[in-house]
Amino acid sequence: LLPLAFLSGFDLKMLAYHHPPVFPALTAEEFPQLRAPPPAAQPAAMGCAGWFQCLGGIALLVPSRFYNKVQDLHQGTGGSAANPLLAYSLIKRLQSDWLNVVHSLEASENTQALKYGYTQVEKDLPDFEDLEGAARALMRLQDVYALSVKGLAKGVFQRASGTHLPDLYSPGQLFPLSADDCFLVGKVAYDMADYYHSIAWLEEAVSLFRVSYGEWNTEDEGSLEDALDHLAFSYFKAGNVSHALSLSREFLHYDPSNKRIARNVLKYERLLVESPERAKAEVGLQRPNVTHLQTRDLYEELCQTLGSQPTQYQIPALHCSYETNDSPYLILQPVKRELIRLQPYVALYHDFISDLEAEKIKGLAAPWLQRSVVASEEKQQKAEYRISKSAWLKDTVDPVIVSLDQRITALTGLNIRPPYAEHLQVVNYGIGGHYEPHFDHATSRKSPLYRMKSGNRLATVMIYLSSVDAGGSTAFIYANLSVPVVKNAALFWWNLHRNGAGNGDTLHAGCPVLAGDKWVANKWIHEHGQEFRRQCGPDPDD
Ligand SMILES: O=C(O)CCC(=O)C(=O)O
Numbered sequence: 029l030l031p032l033a034f035l036s037g038f039d040l041k042m043l044a045y046h047h048p049p050v051f052p053a054l055t056a057e058e059f060p061q062l063r064a065p066p067p068a069a070q071p072a073a074m075g076c077a078g079w080f081q082c083l084g085g086i087a088l089l090v091p092s093r094f095y096n097k098v099q100d101l102h103q104g105t106g107g108s109a110a111n112p113l114l115a116y117s118l119i120k121r122l123q124s125d126w127l128n129v130v131h132s133l134e135a136s137e138n139t140q141a142l143k144y145g146y147t148q149v150e151k152d153l154p155d156f157e158d159l160e161g162a163a164r165a166l167m168r169l170q171d172v173y174a175l176s177v178k179g180l181a182k183g184v185f186q187r188a189s190g191t192h193l194p195d196l197y198s199p200g201q202l203f204p205l206s207a208d209d210c211f212l213v214g215k216v217a218y219d220m221a222d223y224y225h226s227i228a229w230l231e232e233a234v235s236l237f238r239v240s241y242g243e244w245n246t247e248d249e250g251s252l253e254d255a256l257d258h259l260a261f262s263y264f265k266a267g268n269v270s271h272a273l274s275l276s277r278e279f280l281h282y283d284p285s286n287k288r289i290a291r292n293v294l295k296y297e298r299l300l301v302e303s304p305e306r307a308k309a310e311v312g313l314q315r316p317n318v319t320h321l322q323t324r325d326l327y328e329e330l331c332q333t334l335g336s337q338p339t340q341y342q343i344p345a346l347h348c349s350y351e352t353n354d355s356p357y358l359i360l361q362p363v364k365r366e367l368i369r370l371q372p373y374v375a376l377y378h379d380f381i382s383d384l385e386a387e388k389i390k391g392l393a394a395p396w397l398q399r400s401v402v403a404s405e406e407k408q409q410k411a412e413y414r415i416s417k418s419a420w421l422k423d424t425v426d427p428v429i430v431s432l433d434q435r436i437t438a439l440t441g442l443n444i445r446p447p448y449a450e451h452l453q454v455v456n457y458g459i460g461g462h463y464e465p466h467f468d469h470a471t472s473r474k475s476p477l478y479r480m481k482s483g484n485r486l487a488t489v490m491i492y493l494s495s496v497d498a499g500g501s502t503a504f505i506y507a508n509l510s511v512p513v514v515k516n517a518a519l520f521w522w523n524l525h526r527n528g529a530g531n532g533d534t535l536h537a538g539c540p541v542l543a544g545d546k547w548v549a550n551k552w553i554h555e556h557g558q559e560f561r562r563q564c565g566p567d568p569d570d
């Protein structure tokens with residue numbers, strides 16, 4: 029650096045200007061290798077005393093005392109560039125102080141403290157399975173709601189091309205994804221050999237990495253080269269050799285010494301010479317049908333459009349009414365029933381519980397939530413087609429459950445004392461959480477549902493304990509209807525015909541939650557105990 033005498037007032041102003049008193053800009057400008065924390069991660073905002081207790085300031089090595097001193101020096105720099113003392117201290121700081129800070133014992137102690145702090149909370153942080161799950165959830169939302177990946181990367185929820193439907197969700201604040209965020213989603217798809225999704229997400233990653241090429245982010249996992257590498261191979265696997273070739277050539281432009289990519293380039297060139305038609309071959313990539321759902325299109329349409337329920341005007345039998353169900357319990361406060369379908373019978377009871385009760389039930393379940401399982405042959409196990417957390421609540425845990433049971437008894441006229449009904453199952457779906465089309469009743473005699481020795485699941489009462497911002501409807505696939513989440517309402521349907529056979533028309537699903545936090549509570553009522561409450565009959569349609 030020039031000695032003090034050679035720096036003009038303007039030079040000093042420029043120095044001060046480039047090192048404004050805003051901490052993040054200051055550190056990043058003065059020492060680009062030091063990563064400034066995002067403004068939201070300031071110690072006060074995070075509720076901790078100094079940077080060194082905070083993980084928010086990862087890789088931040090600057091002691092707060094020095095930071096405060098620097099900040100004070102930057103106060104009112106406008107007129108003070110003429111002050112020789114300040115000018116001297118600025119130059120000294122840039123030439124010597126920072127060097128001492130970076131090489132200080134304090135800096136290495138801070139790094140150690142940062143690492144120690146990280147190991148303390150590490151076990152509570154999301155693991156790779158969580159991250160993979162979150163990436164899959166994004167792809168699920170992309171598919172089920174036909175969203176454009178380009179839009180998602182920008183933070184908006186636009187429909188993919190071809191549809192002119194309005195957006196399903198408009199967030200108040202945009203949260204665009206970074207190149208590396210997109211890269212990771214693409215990589216998760218790539219690792220599952222799902223080139224349909226890897227291509228869409230890696231295309232976004234590549235274009236974002238291109239824009240910021242040369243800017244290194246310590247926190248990033250991938251780079252432009254990584255994204256080009258994975259994207260080229262995805263295109264090759266999808267049969268598009270000419271795209272694979274041009275991306276691999278671009279890779280070599282950035283890293284000419286990579287022998288593997290150089291070999292790939294030769295291979296792709298040879299393939300194109302041997303069969304030039306490959307150059308033109310635009311292989312239509314099929315979306316993988318991971319869960320082999322036969323009803324996928326129907327299901328997704330119902331999730332997107334909230335079904336096509338005929339209204340009361342088309343079917344007069346579908347109407348709203350106050351019901352007492354001959355129960356003394358309901359005489360003073362009848363339930364508000366909205367008949368949704370007669371075949372299969374589906375009814376929505378509005379305001380079945382209060383906000384207070386909903387909060388209480390969620391609070392009681394929260395500490396017990398575990399990843400939901402499904403019945404598979406004789407076992408219960410986790411499955412990709414049901415992503416949620418759930419907990420069982422006995423009526424002994426709180427009087428609120430007792431009074432809910434009383435109301436369900438009054439509403440249904442059924443006997444729900446154990447073992448004639450299961451305990452209350454509280455379910456929480458996070459973003460992208462879903463339950464693909466399924467039956468609540470057992471379809472095989474071996475099902476674990478029969479362990480209660482009270483027969484099959486005759487009826488379902490499902491209560492919405494929350495609202496959602498978008499998505500999350502309950503779709504009845506064959507009945508061609510879907511019910512939006514209505515907070516505090518209870519949805520009722522019969523799973524079995526009067527002859528005891530399962531009603532195939534009750535195939536239903538919980539659509540993925542697009543935005544929000546969805547909670548439901550299930551009460552499954554079994555066959556036994558209802559002999560005098562729901563008459564049986566021989567008619568297979570009844
Ligand atoms: O969440 C929903 O809308 C449906 C849930 C469901 O079908 C179930 O838990 O069995």
Ligand SMILES: [Fe+2]
Pocket residue numbers: 466467468536
């Ligand atoms: Fe269900």
